[in-house]
Amino acid sequence: MSHAGFIIATYGITFGVIIGLVVYTIKQGRNLSRTVADKDKPWT
Amino acid sequence: MSSAGQERFTGTTVIGTARLIAAKDLRVELRSRVLLNQVLPFALIVMVMFAFALDSDAVLERVAPGLVWLAALFSTLIMVSRSFAVETADGALDQLRSAGVPAMGIFIGKMMALMAQLVVLVTLLVLAAVVLYRAELSWAGSVLLVTTGLTATCGLAAVGTLYGGLAAGAKGRETLLPLLLLPVVAPVLIGATRATESAFGTRGVSTGQGWPWLGLLAVFAVLFSVSGAVAFGPLLDD
Amino acid sequence: MSNDRATSTPFTKGLGFFVVLGIALLIILGIFVSPADVNQGESVRIMYAHVPGAWLAYLAFVMTAVSSAAYLWKRTRSLTWDRIAGASAEVGVLFMAMTLLSGSLWGRITWGTFWVWDPRLTTTAFLFVTYLGYLAVRGLGGTAEQRARRSSVIALLAVLEIPLVHFSVVLWRSLHQRATVLSPDGDIKMDGLMLFTLLFGVFGFTVLFAWLVSHRQRIIAMQDAQQINALDAAVTERLKEVQA
Numbered sequence: 430m431s432h433a434g435f436i437i438a439t440y441g442i443t444f445g446v447i448i449g450l451v452v453y454t455i456k457q458g459r460n461l462s463r464t465v466a467d468k469d470k471p472w473t
Numbered sequence: 474m475s476s477a478g479q480e481r482f483t484g485t486t487v488i489g490t491a492r493l494i495a496a497k498d499l500r501v502e503l504r505s506r507v508l509l510n511q512v513l514p515f516a517l518i519v520m521v522m523f524a525f526a527l528d529s530d531a532v533l534e535r536v537a538p539g540l541v542w543l544a545a546l547f548s549t550l551i552m553v554s555r556s557f558a559v560e561t562a563d564g565a566l567d568q569l570r571s572a573g574v575p576a577m578g579i580f581i582g583k584m585m586a587l588m589a590q591l592v593v594l595v596t597l598l599v600l601a602a603v604v605l606y607r608a609e610l611s612w613a614g615s616v617l618l619v620t621t622g623l624t625a626t627c628g629l630a631a632v633g634t635l636y637g638g639l640a641a642g643a644k645g646r647e648t649l650l651p652l653l654l655l656p657v658v659a660p661v662l663i664g665a666t667r668a669t670e671s672a673f674g675t676r677g678v679s680t681g682q683g684w685p686w687l688g689l690l691a692v693f694a695v696l697f698s699v700s701g702a703v704a705f706g707p708l709l710d711d
Numbered sequence: 712m713s714n715d716r717a718t719s720t721p722f723t724k725g726l727g728f729f730v731v732l733g734i735a736l737l738i739i740l741g742i743f744v745s746p747a748d749v750n751q752g753e754s755v756r757i758m759y760a761h762v763p764g765a766w767l768a769y770l771a772f773v774m775t776a777v778s779s780a781a782y783l784w785k786r787t788r789s790l791t792w793d794r795i796a797g798a799s800a801e802v803g804v805l806f807m808a809m810t811l812l813s814g815s816l817w818g819r820i821t822w823g824t825f826w827v828w829d830p831r832l833t834t835t836a837f838l839f840v841t842y843l844g845y846l847a848v849r850g851l852g853g854t855a856e857q858r859a860r861r862s863s864v865i866a867l868l869a870v871l872e873i874p875l876v877h878f879s880v881v882l883w884r885s886l887h888q889r890a891t892v893l894s895p896d897g898d899i900k901m902d903g904l905m906l907f908t909l910l911f912g913v914f915g916f917t918v919l920f921a922w923l924v925s926h927r928q929r930i931i932a933m934q935d936a937q938q939i940n941a942l943d944a945a946v947t948e949r950l951k952e953v954q955a
Contacts, residue, residue, distance in 0.1 A: 432754045435820055436742075439813045443760040444738065446809060447919065450802075451730075454926045458718030461933040469936035472720050472929060635868075639848070639861065646851065653844045653865075656837050657872050660879035667883070689879060700871060707783075708864045 490578025491585065498586035501559055508590050512548055512555075513597055519544040520601045530607065535676060537606040538669035541598045542662055545629070548594055549658075550651055553633040556587055557641030566641070566709070576706030580634055584701065588630035595622045602673075613680045614672035620687055621672065625665040628694040632657050635701040638709050657697075664689040718929040726922040733915030737763075740908040748905070754820040755905070761813040763912035764806050765835075767920050771803025772838060774924070775845070776870045779863035790935075791928070793859035796866060797849055798927035802920065804842040811839060830884055834877040841869045855935045 462470070502508050523540045527533055533540075560566035569579060599618065602608040610618065632654060640650035664686040670676065671683025719727075741759035748755035778796035781787045814832065815825040826832065849862045901909075 432752065432820055435816045436753060436756050439757045439760050439816050440738065440742065443764060443809055443813060444734065446805065447734065450805065450923065454923065454930065455718075458926055458930055458933075461930060461937065462717035465933045465936050465940070469933065469940075470929070471932075472718075639865075649844070649847055649851075652840070652847060656840045656844065656876070657868075659837065659876050663879045663883050667886075686882075689882065693875060696871065696875065700868060704864050704868060707860060710860065 485573055485575055485578075487575050487578040487581065490574055491581035494579055494582025495585040495589075496582075498556065498559070498583060499589060502586070502590065507555055508552065508593065512551055512590075513594065515551065516544050516548045516594060516598055517601055519547060520598065520605055524605060533606040534608065537602045537608045538666045538673055538675060540606070541595070541602050541669060542625075542665045544598055545591070545595055545625075545665075546655065546658060546662060549591065549629050549633055550654065552587060552590060552594070553637035553654070554641075554647055554650060556583055556634070557637050561641050566638075570709070576709065577702045580638075580702050580705035583638075584630045584634040584698070587633055588626050591626035591630055592622060595626060599669075608673045608675070610673065611680070614674065617668060617680055617683045617687075618672040621665055621668040621683070621690065624687060624690040624694050625661050628661050628690060628697055629658060631694065631697040631701045635697070635705055635708070638705060660689060660693050664693070718926045718933075720925075723922055723925050726918055726925070730915070730919045730922050733911070733918060737908070737912045737915050740904075740911065745904050745908045746902055748902075751821060754817065757813060757817040757820075759908055759912050761810060761817055762909060763916035764813060765810040766913050767916045768803050768807040768810050768835075768838075770917065770920055771799045771806065771924075772842070774799040774920075775803065775866050779866035782859055782863045783867070790855055790859060791932075793855065793863065794928040794931040794935075795924060796863065797846075797931055798924045800842055800845055800849070800866075801927060802923045804839065804846060807835065807839045807842060811835060828880075828884060830877060830881045833880045833884075834873065837876050838873060841873065845869065 520540065523544075524533060527536070557566070560569075566579070570576065599608075599610075599622070603610060636653045636657070637650060640646050640653065668683040668686040668690070671678045671680050671686075674680070737759060741756050745756070745759070747753050775796045778792045778799065782789070782792040782796065811832075814835075818827065819825050845862060845865055848865045849858055851858070851861065
């Protein structure tokens, strides 16, 4: 793998995982929110 | 507990509890001989398998100290599981706790019993290394080795009892023990191996160079004996 | 739609905006704008993804430890601290894995090997495994209070053991008389823009951390509530059966 390949791989993995985690977190939050009453959500 | 045990129960003092629990654990071992019949053979088999895997007398002699303590660590996992299996079989640990027996006493008692068994184990492993891997032991080296063995097993017994208590009990928890225990005992592995190298004179390391590592082992033993005694109760309270 | 407010609050929405901005800017700065290094060439760009990630992982570990202590101290005991500890650990373990990965890719270029047994890497690997153990303990089941107590004790024991492990490894590796401390950033001449990009990355990831932990902490709260509700429902059902 050339240096450029390593750099792209690193950025790809790092920011890919970050984006994935953010999307997953938002989705999970929305799904759970549907099943839980508002009284259990002290931040709203 | 047997009626004889109840007669001698010295209330809820920590030392009294520790003595009783340690005696109980050692008595169980003497009767069931699990250490003798199962764990020691396992440790010896591990030592033999290292020889199969490494396939070179020179290499074996060189890494003998490391192999001794690796075998000791793997055996510790088994012994810790065993130490708590004895309790959870009849829910004995829960009964002790709800009877108001001080957790610190239980911890110290089990730790002492475990340490005693570990000393036997390590002695055997060192003998095996001398025989199988041609390790050599001088008189000065022996002093270092004995001290190392005592300090290292003390530390191992402390963390083993602490995390073993957590990993015991409900099904599916036993596999937690290696994951929790092995990273924590890394300092013991490093320190004990280096000290043992000095004791054996491996790679030309003199006996004098081993004593600093003993300091590391001692710090570890003291730190985790104290933390373990304090944390055991809160960790196990369910 | 009430779902829009699922785990978001105006505060986290503000954070989120800055996170998106920060990440985009970091990538642009890291890959295009900042200069190549005199010694390492273009491969120094890995640093801008690696170092902020490592920073976040260590920050998360500290957060877990502090939250665990806050939970154990009677005066500040609150399950929120336990949830923050858990959320931090989840995020931390992920970033620690990425740090080890990006670090070994960087090492492959700069040292020629994917791994060396120097104290910093070895301790980081230990920290990673310790995290995994912590998360495993969190998964043991039981009530939220039981989970909180067990895992906070484990976290504080980890705070004790990690420096000890690090110290042992430092002693151990010093035996081998490494003249140079092998680290990817050992021989980088920090140009002003390089330093700025690095610090910007660290800052941006810190904001990202705050966003992630806020959201994930609320998710854990909802999961806990779900469990309690399910339990209550099951008990009510059973009572109805018995009374019928």
